[in-house]
Amino acid sequence: MAATKKARQPAELEMIGGKSKRQRIWEVIRAQRDGLTCYALSRRSGVDDCTTKTYMQALERGGFIEQSNETVRIGDEKQYRLIKDNGLEAPRLTKDGQPVTQGRSQEQMWRTMRILGSDFNYQELAGLASTSEVTVSPAAARDYLKHLAHAGYVTVVAKGKGRGAGGVPNRYRFNLGRYTGPRPPMVQRTKSIYDPNVGKVVWQEEVSDDDL
Template identity: 45%
Template sequence: MVGGKSPRQHIWEAIRSVNAGPKALTTYAVARKSGLDDQAVRAYFRDMEKAGIVTKVRNVDRFDAEWTLIKDEGVEAPRVTKDGKISKYAAGAENIWRALRILGEFSAAEAATAASVNGVTISEFGAHVYLSGLAKAGYLTRSGGTAGDKTRFRLVPSRYTGPKHPIYQRDFKQVYDPNLDQVVWRQADQVVRK
């Protein structure tokens, strides 16, 4: 992520900005405003068109088109796949982060239940992995055991950094916080003490 935002988030913000102004909403105008290449912007417009978020008004030339924003999805960039389906990837973690702010403490099973709303589902195992990652990074405290319903996770209030959920990157064994635009924990940085 560059600047704490994904490329599609930059494109989406440019779309909303250009759409609010006097200029036509074109691929070219959005590419220039977002600072991203035309091909990435065209691809995102195509995916959003399939999802019914935008519609093409006309082709301006071979590489440019004018668009109409049909459905403003708010400040967060719509997560759409290449075939126009709304992606629920990472929505479970997002919902857990939101629920933590409200509820403060829960088990992985309770987190999975609280996060499984609006067509989003996350397993108890998935919730446990995410919560454990946040605990390693110091966002949560852990009590009551190491597995199952006995383990309770509690948000450390001073570690609430903002509305965007910290991303536990299991493959890299690190936690990235988009609110701070930084990797806040790496397993490789941990000193093994004997």
């Protein structure tokens, strides 16, 4: 029988103190910078050996770290050094070391909403948050705004009317008092919102009697 793929846990279960496993590994790498081994990184970051090794491989393939001990005897661990420091945020990479684009649209929308001084609708937000590297679709902007409104990050300042081509969409304004940090709140498959800046679920959809 083929092995079933393990379902990914919600972000609140994968993160500690609002930090993902990769973020904790990256912070140890930046603090030590040289003489890095998978075993030591795993112990210092509190992340399991398998995840640590996989992320180290991605960082090496992406050009962020390189092997520093030229010869490795049997029983010795490879040592690495940091050669490309891109700042506080851990590089988001695939196993091949390529940049991950998933989730970038929410990062761009979160940043754009904060700097906008006026209200906006989902179509305007999608256009303003899009870049040459990552395009934010109107559908993604509409869904993200709907969820952020539930948690109070944005406020509906003008209710829309109708739907489709002739409809007028809701207009929103970012609630500066709800800005918790640079990382965008994450919409979970569990119909909840997890804010990595504060390390907790800030909104959960109520369960109706029909769901019981």
